[in-house]
């Protein structure tokens with residue numbers, strides 16, 4: 001089964017939840033993995049997800065490891081460009097690993113929608 005990773009910074013969690021609710025039917029058809037607090041929000045929509053550690057304590061790094069192992073179809077990362085994040089090096093590492101391994105990564109809701117629509121077009 002295809003696996004999609006969901007990550008959201010705190011300032012973008014409401015937008016992430018709106019996105020999930022608009023795309024529930026599609027997202028029910030794939031396996032989801034998420035960073036810890038994001039995962040709790042994902043579960044509150046009724047979707048199931050494999051919850052990793054919270055971002056600041058290693059969750060982004062765990063998602064990056066899955067990307068490096070080519071176990072992810074895409075990453076939907078609702079980044080907050082206006083926030084300060086103690087684990088910014090992990091965020092940069094995640095994006096770099098995606099580029100190294102050519103894993104699609106959306107970093108805002110508009111791109112996330114385009115990626116998801118493309119993924120389910122057939």
Ligand SMILES: O=C(CO)COP(=O)(O)O
Nearest residue numbers: 035036037038054055056
């Ligand atoms: O910090 C994050 C992304 O960098 C997300 O972590 P949480 O889902 O645990 O809030």
